[in-house]
Amino acid sequence: MSRHVVILGAGVIGLSAALACARRGMRVTVLDRQPEQRNGCSFGNAGMVVPSHFMPLASPGMVGLGLKWMWNPQSPFYIQPRLSWDLLAWAFHFWRASTPQRAARAAIALRDLSLLSRSCFIEHARSGPDFGLVQKGLLMLCKTAHALDEEARTAAKAQALGIPAQVLDPRATAALDPAVSMDVAGSVFFPKDCHLPPERYLAFLHHELTSLGAEFRWNTEVTSWQTTDSRIRSLQTPAGPVTGDEFVLCGGSWSALSARSLDLHLPLQAGKGYSLTLAQPRQLPSLCAIFTEARVAITPMNGALRVGGTMELAGLNESINLQRVRGIIRSVPRYYPQFREEDFHGIQPWHGLRPCTPDGLPYLGRTARWDNLLCATGHAMMGLSLAPATGLLVAELASGAAPSADLSLFSPDRFSAF
Numbered sequence: 009m010s011r012h013v014v015i016l017g018a019g020v021i022g023l024s025a026a027l028a029c030a031r032r033g034m035r036v037t038v039l040d041r042q043p044e045q046r047n048g049c050s051f052g053n054a055g056m057v058v059p060s061h062f063m064p065l066a067s068p069g070m071v072g073l074g075l076k077w078m079w080n081p082q083s084p085f086y087i088q089p090r091l092s093w094d095l096l097a098w099a100f101h102f103w104r105a106s107t108p109q110r111a112a113r114a115a116i117a118l119r120d121l122s123l124l125s126r127s128c129f130i131e132h133a134r135s136g137p138d139f140g141l142v143q144k145g146l147l148m149l150c151k152t153a154h155a156l157d158e159e160a161r162t163a164a165k166a167q168a169l170g171i172p173a174q175v176l177d178p179r180a181t182a183a184l185d186p187a188v189s190m191d192v193a194g195s196v197f198f199p200k201d202c203h204l205p206p207e208r209y210l211a212f213l214h215h216e217l218t219s220l221g222a223e224f225r226w227n228t229e230v231t232s233w234q235t236t237d238s239r240i241r242s243l244q245t246p247a248g249p250v251t252g253d254e255f256v257l258c259g260g261s262w263s264a265l266s267a268r269s270l271d272l273h274l275p276l277q278a279g280k281g282y283s284l285t286l287a288q289p290r291q292l293p294s295l296c297a298i299f300t301e302a303r304v305a306i307t308p309m310n311g312a313l314r315v316g317g318t319m320e321l322a323g324l325n326e327s328i329n330l331q332r333v334r335g336i337i338r339s340v341p342r343y344y345p346q347f348r349e350e351d352f353h354g355i356q357p358w359h360g361l362r363p364c365t366p367d368g369l370p371y372l373g374r375t376a377r378w379d380n381l382l383c384a385t386g387h388a389m390m391g392l393s394l395a396p397a398t399g400l401l402v403a404e405l406a407s408g409a410a411p412s413a414d415l416s417l418f419s420p421d422r423f424s425a426f
């Protein structure tokens with residue numbers, strides 16, 4: 009009998025884990041409390057595959073920058089002040105992780121995971137139905153010489169880590185993407201980055217899983233876990249228990265709640281972000297880009313243009329903060345002068361909750377407490393980017409194989425002593 013893997017969560021991480029397990033011959037069941045036509049964090053994101061993002065969110069200078077941004081209602085980062093022990097503990101761990109030494113170690117681990125993921129995407133694109141992967145690179149666009157200097161330093165670090173990066177003046181930037189007018193002081197080009205429409209990638213995963221006979225249980229909330237000694241026996245749902253040999257926690261921003269009932273401490277904050285998609289943009293760039301100072305991501309998708317950004321730590325709430333959305337919209341004409349704020353009138357903002365760990369690294373691997381549980385969550389701003397590698401590593405661990413990347417920094421137990 010093949011091993012039965014039960015996966016909590018049908019976001020991009022859960023489906024990627026499911027596909028890698030199913031392709032290794034395991035029986036797979038995926039549960040999600042949402043209906044099949046869901047629209048959570050894995051759907052409306054910016055669709056970037058980013059080896060360029062090797063610096064974790066918790067890095068030197070971020071605490072000061074975050075404190076500065078907090079007072080501006082349209083800035084890219086915001087923490088809603090509230091009396092929450094979880095938030096205070098998370099902020100403490102973030103501060104501790106933001107040292108040059110820890111960020112440098114995290115950068116190597118993120119680079120390896122990112123490059124593994126990129127090669128998995130390319131392999132998926134070769135072997136299955138087309139999901140729109142574009143391998144043209146990413147531009148970090150800078151309005152100011154100061155930002156360009158900082159990005160040039162990041163480019164030097166990238167090159168030292170084996171990630172190609174080129175610093176470009178305005179003319180060379182324009183030559184790389186002549187389809188869009190840009191008002192910038194320069195850019196850094198990361199040729200290995202890619203982009204894709206996330207909903208097409210999710211459809212690809214679903215299609216492949218269906219053809220391999222995976223079982224989906226939609227509208228199914230996991231309410232508790234049944235355990236004996238160090239093993240999980242089943243997941244409890246309103247429709248009854250779901251048994252399996254191996255369980256994988258891929259619950260996105262809600263993973264900490266599920267983990268708590270297993271006596272596990274996975275500090276996570278939901279980092280809300282928004283995106284708006286222009287169906288008929290005035291101009292259509294061919295490369296994806298990030299407006300560096302504004303921290304806004306721009307991605308061409310099937311003829312449309314998606315604009316996304318902000319990181320709002322306001323708990324597990326789904327409300328839309330229109331001031332933050334305006335901050336995103338206002339940045340567009342500053343970098344792309346042919347665009348107008350009015351272009352966005354009538355466009356409904358999408359929002360998603362990114363699962364953010366305090367040190368900017370995902371929880372990926374086994375815990376000491378449970379023999380048959382794998383955690384795969386906390387990918388924050390890079391869940392799509394890191395999904396195929398995460399899936400591969402989950403399948404390797406579930407089948408007892410040696411993982412193809414060093415997982416020590418990703419241990420789900422790393423905050424358990426606190």
Ligand SMILES: Cc1cc2nc3c(=O)[nH]c(=O)nc-3n(C[C@H](O)[C@H](O)[C@H](O)COP(=O)(O)OP(=O)(O)OC[C@H]3O[C@@H](n4cnc5c(N)ncnc54)[C@H](O)[C@@H]3O)c2cc1C
Nearest residue numbers: 017019021041050053054055056230260281390391392393
């Ligand atoms: C504006 C924005 C732009 C972004 N851009 C990018 C980008 O360009 N590149 C990139 O790599 N990443 C990007 N991200 C981040 C990326 O979207 C996330 O990291 C990723 O979607 C997280 O996937 P996930 O599967 O972990 O979580 P989710 O997609 O949230 O999936 C978790 C699932 O678990 C289910 N679940 C939770 N608890 C339970 C329970 N108890 N019972 C049943 N079901 C449960 C939920 O219903 C949900 O469907 C962006 C995010 C935002 C907001």
